[in-house]
Amino acid sequence: MFDKLFAAQQKAEEIKKRLDTISVFGEVENGAIKITATANKAITGVSIDEEFYKNADKEELEELLQTAINKALANAEEVSSTEMQASAKDMLGGLGGMFGQ
Numbered sequence: 482m483f484d485k486l487f488a489a490q491q492k493a494e495e496i497k498k499r500l501d502t503i504s505v506f507g508e509v510e511n512g513a514i515k516i517t518a519t520a521n522k523a524i525t526g527v528s529i530d531e532e533f534y535k536n537a538d539k540e541e542l543e544e545l546l547q548t549a550i551n552k553a554l555a556n557a558e559e560v561s562s563t564e565m566q567a568s569a570k571d572m573l574g575g576l577g578g579m580f581g582q
Contacts, residue, residue, distance in 0.1 A: 496568050497521065500561055507552030509545045516546075516553040520560040524550065 500520035507516040513533035517526035527546075534542070 492568055496564055500564060503560055505553055505556035505560055507549040507554070507556060509549045509552070514542075514545050514549045516549040518553040518557050520557045520564070522554055522557045522561070524553070 501523075503520040504525070505518050505520055507518070508514060510533060513530040515526075515528040516524060517528075518524045529542075537545070
């Protein structure tokens with residue numbers, strides 16, 4: 482029983498490491514602002530088109546940055562959820578006998 486729990490814990494750590502290697506993106510204004518993040522929801526890059534930056538006011542820029550970040554994080558959540566669901570199916574298949582079933 483403990484072997485199976487330990488294996489499940491190791492699998493979760495493997496997924497977390499894999500999610501660190503998956504990049505997701507959020508962008509607004511046809512790519513004028515681009516946010517890059519990992520599937521573990523860590524922001525790894527911010528890109529703002531120089532011409533857009535010159536012509537945008539502070540409030541507009543802040544609002545669009547927030548929108549792009551939220552898009553990137555939503556994409557990260559979707560990838561993370563998909564990975565976790567796939568892993569849970571695998572783990573539950575291996576844990577089936579653990580509870581006397």
